Amino acid sequence: MAAYRALVGVTRCGDPNDFETVLEATGEVLDLIGGIRSIVSAGDIVLIKPNVGFKKNHLTGATTNINVVKALSTIIKGVGARKIIIAEGAIVGTSTRDTFQANGYYDIAGELGVELLDLKTAEMVAVPVPCGKAFHRLHVPRAILEADVVVNVPVMKTHDALPVTLGLKNMKGIIREQDKKRFHKWGLSQAIVDLNKVAYPDLTVLDGTIGMEGLGPAHGEPANLGVMLASTDTVAADAIGSLVMGIDPGEVEYIGLADAQGLGCGDPDEINVAGVPVSEVARKVKRHTLDFSDLIAKDIHVYESGSCSGCRHFMETFISNLERTGELGLLVGNTIVFGQTASMPQRGEIRGKLILVGRCVKDVAAAARSGQPAPEVIYIPGCPPHGQDVKAMLKPR
Numbered sequence: 001m002a003a004y005r006a007l008v009g010v011t012r013c014g015d016p017n018d019f020e021t022v023l024e025a026t027g028e029v030l031d032l033i034g035g036i037r038s039i040v041s042a043g044d045i046v047l048i049k050p051n052v053g054f055k056k057n058h059l060t061g062a063t064t065n066i067n068v069v070k071a072l073s074t075i076i077k078g079v080g081a082r083k084i085i086i087a088e089g090a091i092v093g094t095s096t097r098d099t100f101q102a103n104g105y106y107d108i109a110g111e112l113g114v115e116l117l118d119l120k121t122a123e124m125v126a127v128p129v130p131c132g133k134a135f136h137r138l139h140v141p142r143a144i145l146e147a148d149v150v151v152n153v154p155v156m157k158t159h160d161a162l163p164v165t166l167g168l169k170n171m172k173g174i175i176r177e178q179d180k181k182r183f184h185k186w187g188l189s190q191a192i193v194d195l196n197k198v199a200y201p202d203l204t205v206l207d208g209t210i211g212m213e214g215l216g217p218a219h220g221e222p223a224n225l226g227v228m229l230a231s232t233d234t235v236a237a238d239a240i241g242s243l244v245m246g247i248d249p250g251e252v253e254y255i256g257l258a259d260a261q262g263l264g265c266g267d268p269d270e271i272n273v274a275g276v277p278v279s280e281v282a283r284k285v286k287r288h289t290l291d292f293s294d295l296i297a298k299d300i301h302v303y304e305s306g307s308c309s310g311c312r313h314f315m316e317t318f319i320s321n322l323e324r325t326g327e328l329g330l331l332v333g334n335t336i337v338f339g340q341t342a343s344m345p346q347r348g349e350i351r352g353k354l355i356l357v358g359r360c361v362k363d364v365a366a367a368a369r370s371g372q373p374a375p376e377v378i379y380i381p382g383c384p385p386h387g388q389d390v391k392a393m394l395k396p397r
């Protein structure tokens with residue numbers, strides 16, 4: 001008997017903004033792996049988990065193309081699904097209502113007859129994590145546990161810490177905000193794998209109709225990959241998706257861990273690819289290059305450790321805005337500290353003002369203020385910081 005090999009469908013997608021084009025590509029990629037009827041049956045409750053984590057629409061490459069979600073909903077409805085739920089929990093510190101709004105989900109929900117579910121306010125259930133390594137128990141939404149089919153629809157993006165975010169990582173959007181923060185302390189890659197042990201999707205469709213390169217997952221450029229991938233093996237989808245982005249899956253720790261712990265196949269040599277050969281659609285995307293420690297070359301001294309996406313997103317946005325407006329000088333010559341496991345730099349290491357970002361470093365702020373001699377301390381509160389006029393806080397008084 002032939003050994004089981006994972007199967008990943010790969011197809012091209014032309015104009016990402018033309019719904020009919022996207023619908024055709026979505027149907028095609030699903031047919032390559034056996035068709036939607038091999039996954040969804042009439043009467044099923046289907047939960048679709050796109051990436052709508054950011055208040056940015058799909059043209060930026062930061063979020064899943066809403067046309068892909070519309071296409072999937074249309075196809076799934078055609079099979080006779082009883083209910084379709086589109087569910088998301090936005091990144092730490094961001095309202096899912098705002099991200100749904102920014103991406104036009106309220107406009108399509110009525111038209112498609114689908115339900116929108118904000119996972120930040122949804123009922124959560126504590127479940128044991130079999131063979132959990134980062135944790136043994138996790139809260140997941142009841143809606144995920146009760147759905148007959150979970151369809152995972154991430155957007156293919158570069159990532160500052162991973163180096164790509166694809167299917168396994170996209171499931172992080174379902175968990176509680178406090179756990180999203182803890183994932184970074186527990187070890188992000190293993191935590192992602194443990195999460196997928198209790199919430200493994202039935203189908204993953206990687207949206208590379210646009211995607212993001214460079215400073216992903218939020219501040220990069222649209223990658224315009226023009227591709228869609230699908231598999232019932234999310235690990236295999238991620239391995240092939242990574243190759244399509246010109247990144248060796250061996251570099252992506254969560255793919256290797258997921259393979260080793262039996263979640264799926266992460267070895268491209270063991271995966272059958274149906275449809276367009278990877279070599280025809282693959283290209284080397286621009287990698288994420290903003291390493292906070294590189295800012296030392298600009299005389300900005302960053303001490304970051306264990307920060308979650310909320311603070312990283314805040315800092316990346318703030319720094320790129322200052323660069324755009326020519327005001328990076330507000331940070332030059334100073335020391336910045338943030339992150340859940342960040343500690344106070346040695347006194348001799350503190351250059352200029354000590355800028356402390358986020359609630360996690362509140363104690364560092366208190367310690368710094370009581371030091372002798374105390375540096376000038378600017379504490380930017382929040383978890384993550386939000387809404388303050390930080391530029392005004394940094395300007396000389």
Ligand code: SF4
Nearest residue numbers: 310311358359360383
């Ligand atoms: S302050 Fe920042 S790093 Fe700390 S938990 Fe909040 S968002 Fe995460």
